[in-house]
Amino acid sequence: MHAYRSHTCAALTAANAGETVRLSGWVHRVRDHGGVLFIDLRDHYGMTQLICDGDSGAFAALEKVRSEWVIRIDGSVKLRDASLINAKIPTGEIEIYVREVEVLGPSEELPLPVFGEQDYPEETRLTYRFLDLRREGLHNNIMLRSNVVRSIRNRMWDAGFNEFQTPIITASSPEGARDFLVPSRLHPGKFYALPQAPQQFKQLIMVAGFDKYFQIAPCFRDEDPRADRSPTDFYQLDLEMSFIEQEDVFAAIQPVIQGLFEEFGKGRPVDANWPRIAYKDALLKYGSDKPDLRNPIEMQVVSEHFAGSGFAIFAKLLEQEGTEVRAIPAPKGGSRKFCDRMNKFAQEQGLPGMGYIFWRKAEDGTMEAAGPLAKNIGPERTEAIRVQLGLGEGDAAFFLGGKPEAFEGVAGRARNVIGDELGLSDKDCFKFAWIVDFPMYEKDDEGKIDFSHNPFSMPQGGLEALNGDPLDVLGYQYDLACNGYELISGAIRNHKPEIMFKAFELAGYPASEVEKRFGGMVKAFKYGAPPHGGCAAGIDRIVMLLADEANIREVIMFPMNQRAEDLMMGAPSEPLNEQLRELRLRVLPKEA
Numbered sequence: 001m002h003a004y005r006s007h008t009c010a011a012l013t014a015a016n017a018g019e020t021v022r023l024s025g026w027v028h029r030v031r032d033h034g035g036v037l038f039i040d041l042r043d044h045y046g047m048t049q050l051i052c053d054g055d056s057g058a059f060a061a062l063e064k065v066r067s068e069w070v071i072r073i074d075g076s077v078k079l080r081d082a083s084l085i086n087a088k089i090p091t092g093e094i095e096i097y098v099r100e101v102e103v104l105g106p107s108e109e110l111p112l113p114v115f116g117e118q119d120y121p122e123e124t125r126l127t128y129r130f131l132d133l134r135r136e137g138l139h140n141n142i143m144l145r146s147n148v149v150r151s152i153r154n155r156m157w158d159a160g161f162n163e164f165q166t167p168i169i170t171a172s173s174p175e176g177a178r179d180f181l182v183p184s185r186l187h188p189g190k191f192y193a194l195p196q197a198p199q200q201f202k203q204l205i206m207v208a209g210f211d212k213y214f215q216i217a218p219c220f221r222d223e224d225p226r227a228d229r230s231p232t233d234f235y236q237l238d239l240e241m242s243f244i245e246q247e248d249v250f251a252a253i254q255p256v257i258q259g260l261f262e263e264f265g266k267g268r269p270v271d272a273n274w275p276r277i278a279y280k281d282a283l284l285k286y287g288s289d290k291p292d293l294r295n296p297i298e299m300q301v302v303s304e305h306f307a308g309s310g311f312a313i314f315a316k317l318l319e320q321e322g323t324e325v326r327a328i329p330a331p332k333g334g335s336r337k338f339c340d341r342m343n344k345f346a347q348e349q350g351l352p353g354m355g356y357i358f359w360r361k362a363e364d365g366t367m368e369a370a371g372p373l374a375k376n377i378g379p380e381r382t383e384a385i386r387v388q389l390g391l392g393e394g395d396a397a398f399f400l401g402g403k404p405e406a407f408e409g410v411a412g413r414a415r416n417v418i419g420d421e422l423g424l425s426d427k428d429c430f431k432f433a434w435i436v437d438f439p440m441y442e443k444d445d446e447g448k449i450d451f452s453h454n455p456f457s458m459p460q461g462g463l464e465a466l467n468g469d470p471l472d473v474l475g476y477q478y479d480l481a482c483n484g485y486e487l488i489s490g491a492i493r494n495h496k497p498e499i500m501f502k503a504f505e506l507a508g509y510p511a512s513e514v515e516k517r518f519g520g521m522v523k524a525f526k527y528g529a530p531p532h533g534g535c536a537a538g539i540d541r542i543v544m545l546l547a548d549e550a551n552i553r554e555v556i557m558f559p560m561n562q563r564a565e566d567l568m569m570g571a572p573s574e575p576l577n578e579q580l581r582e583l584r585l586r587v588l589p590k591e592a
Helices: 122-127 136-158 199-207 246-264 279-286 312-317 336-348 372-389 404-421 497-506 511-525 539-546 577-583
Strands: 020-032 036-042 047-053 070-079 094-105 181-183 191-193 212-220 233-242 276-278 324-330 355-361 367-370 396-402 432-436 441-443 449-451 477-482 485-492 532-538
Touching: 020 047, 020 094, 047 070, 136 212, 136 233, 136 246, 136 539, 199 212, 199 233, 199 511, 199 532, 233 246, 233 539, 246 432, 246 477, 246 485, 246 532, 246 539, 276 279, 279 404, 279 432, 312 396, 324 372, 324 404, 336 355, 336 396, 336 404, 355 372, 367 372, 372 396, 396 404, 477 532, 485 539, 497 511, 532 539
Parallel strands: 047 094, 276 432
Antiparallel strands: 020 036, 020 070, 036 047, 070 094, 181 191, 212 233, 233 532, 324 396, 355 367, 355 396, 432 477, 441 449, 477 485, 485 532
16 A cells, blocks of 8 residues: 555545545544544545544544644545435545554644634735645635646647747846846846746747747736735736737637636636727726726716806816716616715715716606706706716716816726626626727826837837827727736737837837847847737736636735735845845945
């Protein structure tokens, strides 16, 4: 017999009754029934119930074991009484009568419980992550992640893609976040960077003549943490294709992503209709470039109904250039209590509030509009708004005005809250949408033109488009949104040097800077570059959605905390003086 086990803790069934077996695992739970011990033994695969009484030579030793001790047992498989069968586990028809036990690894008192799914402080969970990972829910999430990655690989190979690995130590590249820099010992004063993404390398793979590339790629970005974003590193399905257009990328990736959600979505419906929504329309209708389409609410511009109206706040706003008034329809939200609650929500988000109108039955049995706005703008304008929004008795609408960039974010969050509170959102499904036609450029806080998205994208209209107003230029850039999260970002790439130089020139990068920072790619494009494009899908977020988790740390095996610290390994840590001398570096003291 094997030194540690003849079977796993999920393998034995009624068919094994009478057999002598050997199991090893962790003591999950001990129940002492006065001279009879019941122990749940757990391993990676499952759970088996052990039983032992005073007639067994192992009884005295088993009385001493505690939760999370690692033990090996020998015993015989017995059928449980019919009334004691546990149909919830594969081994529920049997138990093991223990005849011999060996303690392989005793455990000290636990700093957090493994049995059950108690809510424990995150700092404790991350400090003792190796214990946290023993808990069933987290263990299942990590196994889900493993199976998702395996399925991705199989689907990509089946679709004709080839897997290649790109460098981890490389040059700095602008990807919209801060680099993690790595000092060079052989070249003092110079630094490598950990890749924010394999962007340049995957484009060079296309120039080299490999037609379809993919990789489960680690990416490193020095970012502030969020619930849906790791502050240091993450993994993505990275892919690139040659001789393709935007629709070819969509056609290649949709079966992969849709198949994943159908395979691992626990039976939740997966909408196969992935609409294309222009970026500007997404912000207008949903207040977000990653809209949650499970919520049917679509915002509309209603400026004409307030221009020159008796509601002076909006009427004066609309006299200013670039301002408008938008409405958030709220079917079934027609109560003053709900309207006041949403107005308070807007105030908590930093706005003065949200105007509202709700429609109710009047004393004479007809429908009337109520609320401060209704009184100020009058029945004719109020009725025109109701008709435009398709609302009726028992419904409401909320209004925000000003320059859209100042209120769009709050409007989007309010739309989500309204959809949830009124029961309009279908929470038990997955809905996808391609967000397309992103602007290539935006103005930064100082009013300068800068890239708004991936700087390596092909502008729609090519070189000619770059001769006009940069803020009017759209790129062949696209994101895939699902249930309010961005899952994929990608683009058709700029593969022509003259367009690349012009695109960077508009963002303030002279040709010399482009040659210095992206010399390898510029050089490659001069030697026959095919049209190419691709995208990257965030594996952490995909698994987070499939696992129905709200925090990305619940699907990462060893995550950082909110302060980008690894509490288990003690990172980041102070370097030794010898290391600094070898790298010719000096650490400056913190500023007071």
